[in-house]
Amino acid sequence: MVTRWTAGPRTFDTVAAFVVGVPLFLLSVVVAVLSVPGERAAILVAACLLAHVAFAFRRDLRAFLVIAAALAVQAIVTGLFLVLPTVVLFPLALYSCTAYSRPYPPVVVGLTGAGLAAARFATDSSVAAAHLGPDPWMLLGLLVAIVVAAWGLGLYRKTELAYVDLLKEQASVSAAQATLTERARIAREMHDVVAHALAVIVAQARGGRLVPDRATEVLATVEETGRQALTEMRGLVGVLRSEAAVGAENVELRPQPGLAELPELLDRTRAAGLAVTMTTSGTARLIGPGEELALYRVIQEALTNTLKHAGGGASASIGFSWTPVSLEVTVADDGQAPATTAGTASGNGLAGMRERLSAVGGTLSAGTAGERGFVVTARLPYQKGTA
Numbered sequence: 001m002v003t004r005w006t007a008g009p010r011t012f013d014t015v016a017a018f019v020v021g022v023p024l025f026l027l028s029v030v031v032a033v034l035s036v037p038g039e040r041a042a043i044l045v046a047a048c049l050l051a052h053v054a055f056a057f058r059r060d061l062r063a064f065l066v067i068a069a070a071l072a073v074q075a076i077v078t079g080l081f082l083v084l085p086t087v088v089l090f091p092l093a094l095y096s097c098t099a100y101s102r103p104y105p106p107v108v109v110g111l112t113g114a115g116l117a118a119a120r121f122a123t124d125s126s127v128a129a130a131h132l133g134p135d136p137w138m139l140l141g142l143l144v145a146i147v148v149a150a151w152g153l154g155l156y157r158k159t160e161l162a163y164v165d166l167l168k169e170q171a172s173v174s175a176a177q178a179t180l181t182e183r184a185r186i187a188r189e190m191h192d193v194v195a196h197a198l199a200v201i202v203a204q205a206r207g208g209r210l211v212p213d214r215a216t217e218v219l220a221t222v223e224e225t226g227r228q229a230l231t232e233m234r235g236l237v238g239v240l241r242s243e244a245a246v247g248a249e250n251v252e253l254r255p256q257p258g259l260a261e262l263p264e265l266l267d268r269t270r271a272a273g274l275a276v277t278m279t280t281s282g283t284a285r286l287i288g289p290g291e292e293l294a295l296y297r298v299i300q301e302a303l304t305n306t307l308k309h310a311g312g313g314a315s316a317s318i319g320f321s322w323t324p325v326s327l328e329v330t331v332a333d334d335g336q337a338p339a340t341t342a343g344t345a346s347g348n349g350l351a352g353m354r355e356r357l358s359a360v361g362g363t364l365s366a367g368t369a370g371e372r373g374f375v376v377t378a379r380l381p382y383q384k385g386t387a
Contacts, residue, residue, distance in 0.1 A: 200271070274310075361380070
């Protein structure tokens, strides 16, 4: 397993401080020794060294204050704020502290330091005697411009980082919502698959007990129903695993069922002892795979409820009506209406049907049909562009 090493902020700051600091510090030492004699040179070198060490922690406000204090020592000792190359660290530290720490203390310190440095430059006797430029007001304007520019860039970076964090948070929330939605979808699929398979198996077991001579046929139907349910369950569970895991276990993944698989569903239902007929009226149109899956599951759930609650001798009918504006699918039975109603209304069957159809823009209605029977009607408007 190959792992990639990525440098963190602290490592990056340390490396940058070393790369930038070594040449600047050495040059500052040379300038200090040649420009300021004796103890004052040693003080400047010590201040420069302190500033370069603190620069490795420049994102922290305390480190920025240390750098500002070290450069203040330079201005006090020399009267020239820009005399040493180490002064370059100040705007860089101001930018980093603004971007990654508190934004307002750095600009206050920077503007205060600019004013004090300009005042020190204007009142230094050695500077006045040597007639050094620039004009103190010009120097103040230059220092203020540098401070404001570094602070503005830091604020821009801070805003950019906040925006990136917001995008990451939104992506995390969207991923969590997508996960919950997918889990709910899989739960509905599992409910439909398991409920239908168990209903068929229970009906076959009941018939086999009453008619022992058909035991072999009954067991064959139970085996086929169980095998198909297991295949569908593996396909649903397989989407939760990585491709490598699925390939390693050699899990058979089947596409989600649609209207083309209805004859197979009706054959299994008839084998369970429920007489089912299907009629179609109107001109069929193409609908999407999502709509086909929703209708398939609605029909499957309705037939499952009929198997469980309609009682012996019941039959069911499925009607497809392709109207000019929508497809209406009706699943009706002539079983025991009170039992059927209770079986669907009190559980998750009707709620699951409505959720499925609502997800593809359809509606569902269900209720009793006279003294006996129960009717489930699904209405699915055509999407734009269907022909």
